[in-house]
Every structure is written in structure tokens, then in C-alpha cells.
Amino acid sequence: MGIRLGTYEKAAAGIVLLSVLIGIVLYPSMPDMMASHWNAAGQVDGYMPRFWGLFLMPIISAVLLGLFVMIPKIDPLAKNIRKFRKQFDMFVLLLMLFMIYIYLLTIGWNFGVRFGMGQALSPALALLFYYAGVMMEESKRNWFIGVRTPWTMSSDRVWNETNRMGGKLMRAAGVIALLGVVFPDLAFVLILAPALAFAVFSVVYSYVLFRKGPKRRR
Numbered sequence: 001m002g003i004r005l006g007t008y009e010k011a012a013a014g015i016v017l018l019s020v021l022i023g024i025v026l027y028p029s030m031p032d033m034m035a036s037h038w039n040a041a042g043q044v045d046g047y048m049p050r051f052w053g054l055f056l057m058p059i060i061s062a063v064l065l066g067l068f069v070m071i072p073k074i075d076p077l078a079k080n081i082r083k084f085r086k087q088f089d090m091f092v093l094l095l096m097l098f099m100i101y102i103y104l105l106t107i108g109w110n111f112g113v114r115f116g117m118g119q120a121l122s123p124a125l126a127l128l129f130y131y132a133g134v135m136m137e138e139s140k141r142n143w144f145i146g147v148r149t150p151w152t153m154s155s156d157r158v159w160n161e162t163n164r165m166g167g168k169l170m171r172a173a174g175v176i177a178l179l180g181v182v183f184p185d186l187a188f189v190l191i192l193a194p195a196l197a198f199a200v201f202s203v204v205y206s207y208v209l210f211r212k213g214p215k216r217r218r
Contacts, residue, residue, distance in 0.1 A: 008089035009069055012096040016061045019100050023054035026107060030054060034110045038117040040188040044109075053110070061099040068092045071144045080140035087135040088145060098128050118187030122180030125191050130174030137167030147202045151210035158213075162206040169198045 005013060027050065034053030037046030048056070072081045072088070081088060101124050105117065139146040141159040146152070147166045152159040173194035180187030 005069065006089060008093045009065075012065050012068075012093050015093075015096040015100050016058060016065055019058040019061060019103050020055070022103070022107070023058060027051075027054055030107075030110055034106070036106065040118075042117045042119075042184075042187075053106070057099060057103040057106070061096060061103075064099070065092070065096060068095075075142050075144055077140075077142045080142050081145065083140045084135065084138040087131075087138045091131055091135045094128055094131055098124050116184040116187065118180055118191070119184035122177055122187050122191065126174045126178035126180075128174070129177055129195070130171050133167040133170030133172075133174065135167070136163045136170060139163050139167075147206060149203055149206045151206040155210060155213075158206055158209045161209050162202060165205060166198065166202045169194075169201065173198055 030050045030053065032050055033047045034050055035044040035046070036048045036053055036056075037044070039045045047053075072078050072085065075081055102121070105115075105120055109115075109117075136146050139159075141153065141156055142148075143153075146159070146163045149162075152162050176194045177191045180190045183190065
């Protein structure tokens with residue numbers, strides 16, 4: 001049975017294809033070894049050969065897109081994903097836009113354009129975090145998207161309450177990440193610290209909710 005792509009998925013696939021075309025066109029212009037990784041201070045600390053520097057990101061994007069296309073088809077709780085499918089599809093599109101944005105930043109740097117990588121990443125990650133929060137608040141119990149702990153997967157009540165709270169925290173993390181534009185020296189801290197705090201809080205919060213009330217499963 002063939003896989004039919006929706007409007008958002010086609011747009012996301014177009015973004016991946018665009019990144020491949022950009023790599024093909026720019027291949028002769030890139031250095032043999034391309035800067036490919038930056039540390040927390042915004043300094044380059046990793047290089048890779050030109051082929052991988054230009055095509056690794058499109059490959060990763062294609063794999064991610066393929067995974068997200070399959071999730072609503074292979075999840076045992078696919079009926080629940082359909083309940084927030086619009087938010088799910090929009091998140092996938094934003095993720096592909098985020099990937100090509102990183103790709104273009106990398107290409108720009110290797111062309112000699114200099115900027116603070118953390119500062120440049122802040123607005124894109126802020127948007128991605130914020131919309132991830134929107135999606136989480138709308139999400140229903142499933143095996144791939146949202147806060148998935150043994151306790152959220154065992155109870156619709158715990159799932160809903162945890163992901164509503166988690167969604168608010170992710171949106172807050174997005175706002176905090178945006179401050180990296182104003183405070184470039186702290187950009188990576190403002191991105192990573194709220195995300196780590198969210199991960200720890202979500203696990204603890206889901207367990208506390210589970211212990212406080214009756215389990216509901218369907």
C-alpha cells in the first residue's frame with residue numbers, strides 16, 4: 001500500500017529536496033573540509049569533508065521526515081494522533097524549516113560569514129520549543145509524541161494533565177530561548193537549561209499525578 005502525503009508533508013518534503021539542490025549547486029564552491037560543529041562558546045570545534053558537510057543535514061532531514069510520516073501509521077494508538085493531527089503536521093513542517101535553517105547557517109559560515117551561532121539559533125529554537133508546547137497541550141496518549149513515561153502511558157488523566165503542564169513549560173522555554181538573541185554570551189545556556197529542567201520536571205510531575213489519583217486506561 002502506497003504512502004500518501006498530506007499538504008504539510010508535501011511542503012516538508014519540498015524543503016528537504018530544496019536542501020539537496022542547494023548542496024548540489026554549492027558543492028564546487030565549498031572548502032574541502034567544512035566547519036560542522038560549534039561549542040557552547042560559539043567556536044568551531046569540528047570539521048567534516050565537503051560531501052558530508054553539504055549532504056549530511058539533508059539526509060538526516062529526510063530520515064526524520066520519513067519517521068514522522070510513518071508515526072501516525074504505525075502507532076498502536078494512531079486514532080489518538082488523529083485528534084491532534086493538524087498540530088502534529090505543523091510541528092513536522094517547522095522541524096524541517098529548522099533543519100534547513102541550520103543547514104543555511106552552516107553554509108553561510110563556510111562562505112566566510114561570521115556570526116554568533118548560539119545567537120543565530122536562539123529564535124529558531126524558540127519557535128520550535130514554543131510550538132512543541134502548543135502540540136503537547138493538544139496531544140492525546142500515544143507512543144511517540146509528548147511526555148511519555150510509564151505513568152502517562154498508563155493513564156489518560158495523567159497524560160492529559162502532564163502534557164498540558166509540559167506544554168506550558170515548553171512554551172515558556174521557547175520564550176526564554178529567545179532571550180539568547182539579546183544575551184548572545186548566554187545563548188546556549190538559555191536554550192539548554194530550560195529544556196533540561198522541563199525533562200526532569202515532566203518525569204517527576206507525571207509520577208506525582210499518578211500516585212495522587214486513580215488510574216484510567218482505555
